[in-house]
Amino acid sequence: MPQHASELRVDGDRLWASLMEMARIGATAKGGCRRIAFSAEDDAARALFKSWCVEAGLDVVFDRFGNMFARRAGREDGAPVVLGSHLDTQPTGGRFDGILGVLAALEAVRCLNDAAVTTRRPLVIANWTNEEGAIIRPMIGSETFTGALPLAEALALTDDAGTSISELLAGMQNGAGPLEVGFPIHRYLELHIEQGPILENEGGQIGIVTGGIGFRRYVFNFQGQEAHAGPTPMESRKDAMVAAARAVLMADTAARGKPGARATIGQLHTRSGSPNTVAADVEMTLDLRHGDNAVLDALEQEVLSGIARMASDQGVSVSWREVANSSAVPFDAEVIAVVADAAGALGYRSSRMLSGAGHDACHIARKYPAGMIFVPSANGLSHNEAEYTAPDDCRAGADVLLRAALHFAEPVGPA
Amino acid sequence: MPQHASELRVDGDRLWASLMEMARIGATAKGGCRRIAFSAEDDAARALFKSWCVEAGLDVVFDRFGNMFARRAGREDGAPVVLGSHLDTQPTGGRFDGILGVLAALEAVRCLNDAAVTTRRPLVIANWTNEEGAIIRPMIGSETFTGALPLAEALALTDDAGTSISELLAGMQNGAGPLEVGFPIHRYLELHIEQGPILENEGGQIGIVTGGIGFRRYVFNFQGQEAHAGPTPMESRKDAMVAAARAVLMADTAARGKPGARATIGQLHTRSGSPNTVAADVEMTLDLRHGDNAVLDALEQEVLSGIARMASDQGVSVSWREVANSSAVPFDAEVIAVVADAAGALGYRSSRMLSGAGHDACHIARKYPAGMIFVPSANGLSHNEAEYTAPDDCRAGADVLLRAALHFAEPVGPA
Numbered sequence: 001m002p003q004h005a006s007e008l009r010v011d012g013d014r015l016w017a018s019l020m021e022m023a024r025i026g027a028t029a030k031g032g033c034r035r036i037a038f039s040a041e042d043d044a045a046r047a048l049f050k051s052w053c054v055e056a057g058l059d060v061v062f063d064r065f066g067n068m069f070a071r072r073a074g075r076e077d078g079a080p081v082v083l084g085s086h087l088d089t090q091p092t093g094g095r096f097d098g099i100l101g102v103l104a105a106l107e108a109v110r111c112l113n114d115a116a117v118t119t120r121r122p123l124v125i126a127n128w129t130n131e132e133g134a135i136i137r138p139m140i141g142s143e144t145f146t147g148a149l150p151l152a153e154a155l156a157l158t159d160d161a162g163t164s165i166s167e168l169l170a171g172m173q174n175g176a177g178p179l180e181v182g183f184p185i186h187r188y189l190e191l192h193i194e195q196g197p198i199l200e201n202e203g204g205q206i207g208i209v210t211g212g213i214g215f216r217r218y219v220f221n222f223q224g225q226e227a228h229a230g231p232t233p234m235e236s237r238k239d240a241m242v243a244a245a246r247a248v249l250m251a252d253t254a255a256r257g258k259p260g261a262r263a264t265i266g267q268l269h270t271r272s273g274s275p276n277t278v279a280a281d282v283e284m285t286l287d288l289r290h291g292d293n294a295v296l297d298a299l300e301q302e303v304l305s306g307i308a309r310m311a312s313d314q315g316v317s318v319s320w321r322e323v324a325n326s327s328a329v330p331f332d333a334e335v336i337a338v339v340a341d342a343a344g345a346l347g348y349r350s351s352r353m354l355s356g357a358g359h360d361a362c363h364i365a366r367k368y369p370a371g372m373i374f375v376p377s378a379n380g381l382s383h384n385e386a387e388y389t390a391p392d393d394c395r396a397g398a399d400v401l402l403r404a405a406l407h408f409a410e411p412v413g414p415a
Numbered sequence: 416m417p418q419h420a421s422e423l424r425v426d427g428d429r430l431w432a433s434l435m436e437m438a439r440i441g442a443t444a445k446g447g448c449r450r451i452a453f454s455a456e457d458d459a460a461r462a463l464f465k466s467w468c469v470e471a472g473l474d475v476v477f478d479r480f481g482n483m484f485a486r487r488a489g490r491e492d493g494a495p496v497v498l499g500s501h502l503d504t505q506p507t508g509g510r511f512d513g514i515l516g517v518l519a520a521l522e523a524v525r526c527l528n529d530a531a532v533t534t535r536r537p538l539v540i541a542n543w544t545n546e547e548g549a550i551i552r553p554m555i556g557s558e559t560f561t562g563a564l565p566l567a568e569a570l571a572l573t574d575d576a577g578t579s580i581s582e583l584l585a586g587m588q589n590g591a592g593p594l595e596v597g598f599p600i601h602r603y604l605e606l607h608i609e610q611g612p613i614l615e616n617e618g619g620q621i622g623i624v625t626g627g628i629g630f631r632r633y634v635f636n637f638q639g640q641e642a643h644a645g646p647t648p649m650e651s652r653k654d655a656m657v658a659a660a661r662a663v664l665m666a667d668t669a670a671r672g673k674p675g676a677r678a679t680i681g682q683l684h685t686r687s688g689s690p691n692t693v694a695a696d697v698e699m700t701l702d703l704r705h706g707d708n709a710v711l712d713a714l715e716q717e718v719l720s721g722i723a724r725m726a727s728d729q730g731v732s733v734s735w736r737e738v739a740n741s742s743a744v745p746f747d748a749e750v751i752a753v754v755a756d757a758a759g760a761l762g763y764r765s766s767r768m769l770s771g772a773g774h775d776a777c778h779i780a781r782k783y784p785a786g787m788i789f790v791p792s793a794n795g796l797s798h799n800e801a802e803y804t805a806p807d808d809c810r811a812g813a814d815v816l817l818r819a820a821l822h823f824a825e826p827v828g829p830a
Contacts, residue, residue: 092641092687134689196646213645217690226507226799229679229702230628231611231771234671236795241680245663252657256649264644265656266690268683268697272507274549275632275681275700275738276772277798282683285690287644323690356646357691380651383692384641 005411006345008115010402012395015107019394022048022087022103023095032385033095037088037130038168038175045087046174049102049127056109058125062177065144065154066169068127069179072109074119074409079184081119081409083108083401084126084360085192086141091134094387096394100375101191102127104398108405119409121186128360135159135168137217137324142360144181146367151181187335187408188370190361191401193389197380198353205396206343206350207374210336212362213262213354214296214328215289220247220320222311226273226280241270241279243316247307251286254303261299262289262356286320291354293328328354329362335371335404342403343373348396357382373400420826421760423530425817427810430522434809437463437502437518438510447800448510452503452545453583453590460502461589464517464542471524473540477592480559480569481544481584484594487524489537489824494599496534496824498523498816499541500607501556501775506549509802511809515790516606517542519813523820534824536601543775550574550583552632552739557775559596561782566596602750602823603785605776606816608804612795613768620811621758621765622789625751627777628677628769629711629743630704635662635735637726641688641695656685656694658731662722666701669718676714677704677771701735706769708743743769744777750786750819757818758788763811772797788815 025048026034026041035041046068053060053070060070071080085101105125112119129141136157143149155166169175194200199207224240248265255263268284288303290296304320311318343350355362355372364370375397378388440463441449441456450456461483468475468485475485486495500516520540527534544556551572558564570581584590609615614622639655663680670678683699703718705711719735726733758765770777770787779785790812793803 090689090692097643132689133691138691194646195643196648197651198646198648215645225796227795228512228610228772228797229677229681230630230704230773231609231613231792231797232677232795233611234667234677236612239667239679241683242663242667245660245667245680248657248660249664252649252654252660262644262647262649264654264691264693265660266644266688266692266694267685268656268694269685270682273681273798274505274547276548276553276679276702277505277681278679279681279683280799287691289645357643358645377646380642380647381640382643382646383688384695 005117005406008111008402010107010111010395010398012391015104015394015398016391018103019095019099022099028092028385030385032387033089033093034091035089036091036134037132038135038172042088043172043174049087050174052106056106056113058109061179063179063181064151064176065141065181066129066175067141067145070125072123074122075412076120078121079186080122080124081405082124082126082185082188083405084128085190086128086131086360088130088132090132090383092385094382094384096193096387096389097195097382098131100193100389100394104191104401107398108402111402116414117411118413120412121409123405123409131360139358139360139363142363146363147182148363185364185368188361188364188368189401189404190359191373191397192359193377193382194374195357195377195382199351199374199376200380202351204349204351205376205393206348206400208336208340208343208350208352209331209355209372209374210352211328211330211354212359213289213291213356214293215287215326215358216300216322217324218286218320218322220284220286220318222282222316222318224278224280224316227278229276229278232278237278238315239278240282240316243311243314244268244282244284246310250306250310251303254299258295258299260291261295289356291328326358326362329365331365331371332369335369338404338407339371339373339400342400346399346403373397420532420821423526423817425522425526425810425813427806429525430519430809430813431806433518434510434514437514443507443800445800447802448504448508449506450504451506451549452547453550453587457503458587458589464502465589467521471521471528473524476594478594478596479591480556480566480596481591482556482560483542485540487538489534490827491535493536494601495537495539496820497539497541497600497603498820499543499775500605501543501546503545503547505547505798507800509797509799511608511802511804512610512797513546515608515804515809519606519816522813523817526817531829532826533828535827536824538820538824546775554773554775554778557778561778562597563778600779600783603776603779603783604816604819605774606788606812607774608792608797609789610772610792610797614766614789614791615795617766619764619766620791620808621763621815623751623755623758623765623767624746624770624787624789625767626743626745626769627774628704628706628771629708630702630741630773631715631737632739633701633735633737635699635701635733637697637731637733639693639695639731642693644691644693647693652693653730654693655697655731658726658729659683659697659699661725665721665725666718669714673710673714675706676710704771706743741773741777744780746780746786747784750784753819753822754786754788754815757815761814761818788812
């Protein structure tokens, strides 16, 4: 890239100020954010982001699934370099997860504007719809974009109250637009907080992400027999809560037995009864992850068959359904190399790592060359109101994003 | 008792018809009842019972806590023999738990009316308020009656929505009345379904209940740390759900290690997060029971200290509060003997047993001579819509109740 372009650096203070202003929408008492997809807060975040993009001279369009794209024209009109992430949060989420990737992309564009740099290819900032999956399931914006989830099917999905996404989008000021879903992408780059403790533990500032972990998510139901807590001897019980507790520990133990594996029971509820009734109906979620699809298969087999056997031994019936499934996905080798080169050229300590979380980049990577850049999460915390990434780390990540984006968009000098 | 009185038998068909008619109020699709205390269904059950009592010539009064008393005058005006139980049910309860004791007492009175038998002492049928504790906590009607729970304190208790019992009673047609709470009782008798499998397993038809089991109930809260399910290695987690699952199994195991002990986790809920977030906030109930207060103390000590140690090891903080506490209570020796004599004279196979459940009789027994009669629960089921006691067993229990009640009320021949 031309010398002057390689000297470009983002304005870390401006990026931080934008992050903090965005964090006021849906701010929680504990310093986090509650900006659930399709909510009034999500809508307000979209409006604020749109106003910033318009100020930066970008064309903002919404596709029929509500995915937002802010376009900076290139000298030529080919497939764009897309930089993106999401502005929605977990119900009790933080200020950085997703937001950093969107606002760092905006900061990169502001920086190009300040330096009057033109690129050969267009640059597009993406804000994907409902990445967190607090409603229905995660990452369906990018899944729909690639066609892996057909649009009609996606729009017909319903939340717990039975409201369809189509209706949810119709209730927003900044929901769906006229743009058809999906367009060719030259390269896709997503800057994101790590959401884990690895970079911090290793003293790294930039994570060069080599791929996305695979995950499978289930909802389990345990059916036992209601009985009075007092007169019913322990040995006569068919206790759905005890069976569920055993299942929780079986999954936890199985994941601890396989390096790199994760098992999480994020939600568990007894659905009937009272404090003095043996529980007969328990529902729980289970999320299993591994970076190697074969190991994930083995983990799944061990956990599911173990739970089935255990429940049978306890006289409790168990059923489950898979509600999400994403195979492990490697990122594009060239994109990985360009991110590594950018981190190196900028002098940042970096580590190669897998992404333990699912990201929109994982869907995009199945269709177009894609990669990710991680920055540290303080104490490894994410999906937590205390989530934090230091200003200097946000700036470093944005600088790597800018440099890698410029590599692919090809600066052709001031306009 | 005079020859003609000892020959009195209840009308089993009439009793069964009354049980089935009452079961239509709050009937559930699965054949049970949902008649939560203070609800419209509870109110309707009280209205029906009141109409039957008035038909039987009884004076019906309500005390200031909503306890209902239907009085049949005796030749003298001393302390009455009280026969009672409750008409409220669990949220998904059955048709017999409590209801049998009230309607069998009514059947006994109908039988005395038919035979024109007068007793020396008055007979009173009691329907105690909120026995099940689906609202707030169990047996507070009888607890208030004996003064163990002061009336003002009881009326100020609030449900989960913050509504006081005073307000709940004011919302009922058949709630609180002008009668001051508490009056002297000569003897108290309660017929109840066993709610466990012991009589059925032993082939017995009548349980001679020697006392009530002690129980303690707690609400636990586990506080861990929210973290993303993917990037957070298993060894970095502070998982409140895993700690709660360990607590469930510790309580279950401890109870299995002490003959006659019970431990029940009837309700457990993750209170924040999502399927892909490590749970940071879990609430669960724990109910511990034993017939011997010293063993119950030891069980409590083992479970509470074990959970505290385990949680600390897991990096999870745990707190708990005791929400109910009832020490084991022996029943009156004379009442036990009279029940045993009645069962023997009527030729029923009987077993002596403790009550594993708390009952209003346990509160009354702390102040007045009291006892209980059990009849079998099919498959030991109770607090369950499938709860069932055969017509012949209902009749047998009512016959024993009538005979024991007559012993204490003293028949003085036709009026």
